[in-house]
Amino acid sequence: MNMTRAFTLIETVVVIGLSVALVVAIAQLSLLFGNTIALQNASIGNLLGANTITDAVRTAGLQADHIVANHAFSGFQRSTGTTTVIFELPSVDVSGSIISNVYDYVGIYASGTEAYRVIDTGSGSVRHSGTKRLSDVLDTLSFSYDASDVSLATSVLLEATTSAVVKGVVSEMHLYERVYLRNL
Secondary structure, three states, X not given: OOOOOOOOHHHHHHHHHHHHHHHHHHHHHHHHHHHHHHHHXXXXXXXXXXXXXXXXXXXXXXXXXXXXXXXXXXXXXXXXXXXXXXXXXXXXXXXXXXXEEEEEXXXXXXXXXXXXXXXXXXXXXXXXXXXXXXXXXXXXXXEEEOXXXXXXXXXXXXXXXXXXXXXXXXXXXXXXXXXXXXXO
């Protein structure tokens, strides 16, 4: 007698149930992994944004003779204050020599959720004029000085916070740095 054995209804329901549970578990892991990656990317973006701002202030400050009260960058007047700093740097020629009585001006400022560096170069300077966006995840940017008259300041304290919200989770980076000018 030749009998073929088929799946029973209970066996079929059990297999379908296990398959559904496995698919749901895989989908949950995929969502969790995707959320984790998105949050990590936001954290990396915040860190890069804050570090880029800090590097720009440090680079300009360490080369600067002075902080100036204001300067016109391409006809647009900027003033040193709590959200803007303007450094006066000696202009340097292609051989690396300082050009006497010629200066470059570097401004770092906040505009909404973005931070910018603008450079205005003197005649013969090797530096390039222009504006560069430093960060687009800026929450706060503030500068304070070690003298009430900014032209007498020997250092600037930078405080920057960058943040992003990813699926309801806030990723934030907060940096402080004191930069001493070369005029000491």
